[in-house]
Amino acid sequence: xxxxxxxxxxxxxxxxxxxxxxxxxxxxxxxxxxxxxxxxxxxxxxxxxxxxxxxxxxxxxxxxxxxxxxxxxxxxxxxxxxxxxxxxxxxxxxxxxxxxxxxxxxxxxxxxxxxxxxxxxxxxxxxxxxxxxxxxxxxxxxxxxxxxxxxxxxxxxxxxxxxxxxxxxxxxxxxxxxxxxxxxxxxxxxxxxxxxxxxxxxxxxxxxxxxxxxxxxxxxxxxxxxxxxxxxxxxxxxxxxxxxxxxxxxx
Amino acid sequence: xxxxxxxxxxxxxxxxxxxxxxxxxxxxxxxxxxxxxxxxxxxxxxxxxxxxxxxxxxxxxxxxxxxxxxxxxxxxxxxxxxxxxxxxxxxxxxxxxxxxxxxxxxxxxxxxxxxxxxxxxxxxxxxxxxxxxxxxxxxxxxxxxxxxxxxxxxxxxxxxxxxxxxxxxxxxxxxxxxxxxxxxxxxxxxxxxxxxxxxxxxxxxxxxxxxxxxxxxxxxxxxxxxxxxxxxxxxxxxxxxxxxxxxxxxxxxxxxxxxxxxxxxxxxxxxxxxxxxxxxxxxxxxxxxxxxxxxxxxxxxxxx
Numbered sequence: 001x002x003x004x005x006x007x008x009x010x011x012x013x014x015x016x017x018x019x020x021x022x023x024x025x026x027x028x029x030x031x032x033x034x035x036x037x038x039x040x041x042x043x044x045x046x047x048x049x050x051x052x053x054x055x056x057x058x059x060x061x062x063x064x065x066x067x068x069x070x071x072x073x074x075x076x077x078x079x080x081x082x083x084x085x086x087x088x089x090x091x092x093x094x095x096x097x098x099x100x101x102x103x104x105x106x107x108x109x110x111x112x113x114x115x116x117x118x119x120x121x122x123x124x125x126x127x128x129x130x131x132x133x134x135x136x137x138x139x140x141x142x143x144x145x146x147x148x149x150x151x152x153x154x155x156x157x158x159x160x161x162x163x164x165x166x167x168x169x170x171x172x173x174x175x176x177x178x179x180x181x182x183x184x185x186x187x188x189x190x191x192x193x194x195x196x197x198x199x200x201x202x203x204x205x206x207x208x209x210x211x212x213x214x215x216x217x218x219x220x221x222x223x224x225x226x227x228x229x230x231x232x233x234x235x236x237x238x239x240x241x242x243x244x245x246x247x248x249x250x251x
Numbered sequence: 252x253x254x255x256x257x258x259x260x261x262x263x264x265x266x267x268x269x270x271x272x273x274x275x276x277x278x279x280x281x282x283x284x285x286x287x288x289x290x291x292x293x294x295x296x297x298x299x300x301x302x303x304x305x306x307x308x309x310x311x312x313x314x315x316x317x318x319x320x321x322x323x324x325x326x327x328x329x330x331x332x333x334x335x336x337x338x339x340x341x342x343x344x345x346x347x348x349x350x351x352x353x354x355x356x357x358x359x360x361x362x363x364x365x366x367x368x369x370x371x372x373x374x375x376x377x378x379x380x381x382x383x384x385x386x387x388x389x390x391x392x393x394x395x396x397x398x399x400x401x402x403x404x405x406x407x408x409x410x411x412x413x414x415x416x417x418x419x420x421x422x423x424x425x426x427x428x429x430x431x432x433x434x435x436x437x438x439x440x441x442x443x444x445x446x447x448x449x450x451x452x453x454x455x456x457x458x459x460x461x462x463x464x465x466x467x468x469x470x471x472x473x474x475x476x477x478x479x480x481x482x483x484x485x486x487x488x489x490x491x492x493x494x495x496x497x498x499x500x501x502x503x504x505x506x507x508x509x510x511x512x513x514x515x516x517x518x519x520x521x522x523x524x525x526x527x528x529x530x531x532x533x534x535x536x537x538x539x540x541x542x543x544x545x546x547x548x549x550x551x552x553x554x555x
Contacts (some may be wrong), residue, residue, distance in 0.1 A: 059258060066365050068377065076456045082365040083392045090417055117424050119388060119457070124431045129459020165547060216361025219336045219379055226341075227352070228359075237488075 008029070057084035057218055062204045064186060067214035073130040073159045078184060078211050080120035081167055084113075085182040091116055106170060107150040110137055120154070131157030133165065139192050140171065151199035156191050163188045166208060186211045279405050282328035284339035285312055287384035287522050288360060288397070290532035292332060295398045295412050295418040297431045304527050305329050305342060315341045315493040322349040328403060332397055335359040336366070337381035358400040360384075360393040369449040370462035385522060386453035387427055391420040395466065396495070407461050426536055430458070433544035444493040444546070445486050447505055451495055451519055454539065460547075463489045473504060490507065493517060493531045493546045499524045 055119040059065060083229045089110040090191040099105050113121035113135075120127060121135055126196055133154035140148040183198075185208040195203055200210075220228050264554075279300040292302050295312055303324055306315060307443060324332070333342050335357070345353045361383050368377040381521040398416030402409030430481045444455070445464040455462055464485045468474055486494075491514055496505040498518040509516050519542055520535045 067368060067379075072461065073459065076459060079365045079456070080365065080388055083388045086363075086392070086395050087420075087552075116421075117428055119427070122511075124427065124461040125434060125439070126427070126457060213365035214379070215366060216359055216364050216383070218335055219361070219366060220359050223336065228357075 057214065059212060062208045062209055063212050065214060067213050073157065074163050074186065076130050077120045077133065077165055081165060081184050082213060084118055085167065085184065087118055100249050110135055131156045131159035131162045136194060138178060150199050151194065162190055164190065164192045170198060184211050185209065252264045280327055280329045282325065284333050284342045285384065285523060286527060287526040287532045291394050291397055293529035295394065295410045295415050297402060297415055297539055298540060299408050299411060305345065308526050312339060316344045317348065319342050319425055321345045322411035325349050325351055325355065328355060330356040330358055332358045332360055334361060334381060336361050336379060358397055361528055362398055363396045364389050365455060367452060369465060370452045380449050380452050382450040383453055386418040386457055387423050394420055422516055422533060426533065430540040433541065434547050437473055438545050439547060442493065442547050442550045443489055443491045445491045445514065450521055463491050466504065483508060483511050484516065488517050492550045495519050497521055515549060517542050535547045
């Protein structure tokens with residue numbers, strides 16, 4: 001083996017080795033750790049948010065979400081009222097079917113609602129379980145500007161921290177914009193008196209909050225966005241169907 | 252004279268055939284994804300429309316893998332009724348595969364339902380519960396929505412659909428009255444329940460019954476060993492005496508929980524299996540309510 005070939009020719013003294021740290025080593029280490037932490041936190045947040053409900057419906061101060069705010073018996077009562085608001089106009093049609101056109105049509109009273117076995121008005125075990133709310137009906141005056149709206153008040157529930165409910169049927173003759181539009185209101189007080197009118201501003205001043213559902217239409221929008229497929233409903237479809245349906249409230 | 256008669260008879264026959272074809276063309280073909288929607292639509296449309304289930308009756312809609320035949324069935328539909336909020340997501344795969352996403356009209360049955368969060372979730376998060384069809388009130392709301400939307404597509408029968416929907420709603424509501432007679436005198440304060448999954452939240456809420464714990468962290472997802480241990484601790488601490496499990500899908504997990512806690516187990520139907528029939532929803536909900544009544548009466552007697 002000639003000179004210059006092979007390891008024999010090289011001699012290294014270990015004592016001469018010196019580790020030199022870059023001037024910004026500590027900063028780089030911290031930066032790397034911070035970036036990693038941000039990425040991990042971002043991924044964790046993304047995974048968490050994937051399966052989570054976010055209420056996208058903007059609410060006014062005078063509204064509460066049935067999904068996010070109401071719990072227990074109050075949520076159960078609201079959901080029953082939410083379907084009852086579809087049933088009450090049907091019952092109205094039934095009980096007025098023989099009423100002459102020139103007579104005053106009446107809205108269902110509490111006995112009618114019992115007869116139709118309509119929750120949450122029906123006095124059954126679920127009514128007891130949900131606090132046995134005491135329901136009263138405010139019937140508008142037959143004539144005059146101060147006729148008011150038909151209102152069903154449920155109050156004095158027996159469940160802890162239970163609120164009160166008000167279902168308002170807004171009549172056009174009482175100054176409401178939409179004919180027989182029904183709204184549902186909640187008051188955190190356990191006992192309240194029947195309001196003087198069903199107008200929004202007055203109710204808000206008395207501590208009432210309109211309850212807004214998180215319904216299937218909103219959930220579909222949350223899931224699919226604008227890719228929800230073809231809807232069956234255009235405004236024209238709805239108008240034609242309303243015109244086709246025979247009935248007092250349908251016309 | 253004879254040939255004139257022949258021509259008249261032939262013309263009449265042709266006119267009748269054309270009229271019959273026109274009626275067929277006007278007749279809606281309503282697709283459905285889940286068994287309850289078959290019953291809802293059948294009771295709404297009566298004999299004035301055809302119902303086309305999207306998947307076979309014996310297919311399990313939980314985690315269903317779409318088949319080519321589903322696309323062919325979908326192409327024959329005028330409209331499809333879907334749950335749309337998490338129980339029939341495979342229908343959207345079929346829509347995409349068949350290129351029907353923007354063509355086929357959809358009725359989202361839950362459009363007008365006030366949704367509730369999954370009860371008793373260990374994480375405390377508010378996750379939307381899609382089991383709106385295991386219920387009475389939420390079911391009625393869906394019947395009304397479907398009838399209204401079908402009436403928009405088929406205005407000639409809109410009144411017929413609405414009246415049928417109302418009649419059917421009254422039948423569903425009668426189930427609640429029947430249930431009430433079965434728990435007369437029962438002490439409901441002793442009833443504390445857990446459920447294997449979140450499928451029964453709507454009906455339990457409607458009846459004023461609270462769920463203390465749900466075993467599965469997500470529908471169809473079994474808990475980890477740690478989650479299970481925590482849930483068992485919660486069940487013991489809350490003195491839960493009833494566990495509701497799925498009738499059609501046996502699980503060893505429910506046996507484990509029963510052995511660890513001493514709860515009494517009852518089976519409830521998801522209404523998602525077997526033949527499609529108009530009576531299925533009411534029959535199976537009646538059975539479910541009978542099971543609930545038995546669980547309440549047993550816990551009232553201290554039988555758990």
